[in-house]
Amino acid sequence: MFNWLVEVASYQGISDAIAWTYMEEHGRVRWGDLQAAPTRGPACPKLASFAAFSGCRYRKASRTCAHPEDFLGCPLPTHPLRKGSLNQAAYALYLFLRDECRGDLVAWIDAQLAAADQPGAHNRVRRMREALLRPLARVHGLGPKVASMALSDLLLGTDPKRERWLTTGASLIVVDTLVHNWLHRTGILQRLDAEHAYGPACFRPGGCAEIIETVANRIDARQFNASFPAAFPRYLQKAIWVFCAESGMGICNGNQIDDSQPCGSQNCRLSPDCRRIALRPAN
Structure with missing residues (x-):
């Protein structure tokens, strides 16, 4: 590992x-x-x-x-x-x-999640997520983005009987520049009075990760795959990434549009609601 x-x-x-x-x-x-x-x-x-x-x-x-x-x-x-x-x-x-971890990462994860778990609590998922991310934040080079990416893959790929692992893994959101820039261009950050520069602020209260989690909790992901959990923030974040990434759909990507100007696309499904905010002001 x-x-x-x-x-x-x-x-x-x-x-x-x-x-x-x-x-x-x-x-x-x-x-x-x-x-x-x-x-x-x-x-x-x-x-x-x-x-x-x-x-x-x-x-x-x-x-x-x-x-x-x-x-x-x-x-x-x-x-x-x-x-x-x-x-x-x-x-x-x-x-x-x-x-x-005393040389046993799996046992450490089990112990951290068990200690943080409060069945029925409104913040149960957040408590378990933070029980892993906060200690790992002390590891040089493992910021919330990298830790979330690694843990999500590990926790979601585990034994289906490990409910705490699966629930926590589904809640981990990876905010890279593509995801942040999409939230900026579409005007979502502006509408929510949550504009900020890419970086640590994306994972702070009211930042990109919290916005995606809030929306994901209103979408039943089981409509896309019956094996998915109802609330699946990681899936929504990955969908945004695929929409933007060159290796995905490459639609809302700075290499595909002139990022110094508002996007001129009229074919995007989001066009009616997108505010087309440029990342950088025109010279």
Whole structure:
């Protein structure tokens, strides 16, 4: 699971094709690599535990960190990852799984969800979701977008008898630039007085994720597939992404329209209600 999670984190901030090509050419970091790393001579005290790791500040380009006196003996920079923050993410995740999860991510998820679960509570799903996302937010490089993407795939692909996993996985929303920009262009953010720049604000109260969840709770997803849960925010978010992405329908995509001008399409099904707000003002 570590190998898979750290690879998911490697896809952030760049196209999937470029990230995959880089990993194919330069290799991937594996659990066994990090498990053996602390035994390779003197190491930085940051690697002692997950709690101690915060503030590593390794930079690949400048080859600097928070403890330059230990740099030459530190195994963290030795892995040929695309950028220094990915090296930090790999070690932070390794230490989190080792120290916080006691080496058993599945048992940790079960325990977190069970502790947060309050059957019948109006905020039951949110409580369980936050029970996973809040601790993972402490892992360098695992922001809400990356953590939601990884956890959603893991939880939804599990045993159908794990109701907590399935319910929580269905609620996890991944807001990337395509989804945020669509909410902006259509005028949805403007109508709801929720305009904000892409980034952490997308996951804050009133942001993109909450808007999508609110709408998804009003749509019975079982009309699309009888095996789906009635409320399926992740499915709605993925539908928006497919509508915009070049690898999907590619309709509301900045590479297909002039993003400095309002969209001129009259064939889109959303045309009657779309406000066609440009992302950037015209020069």
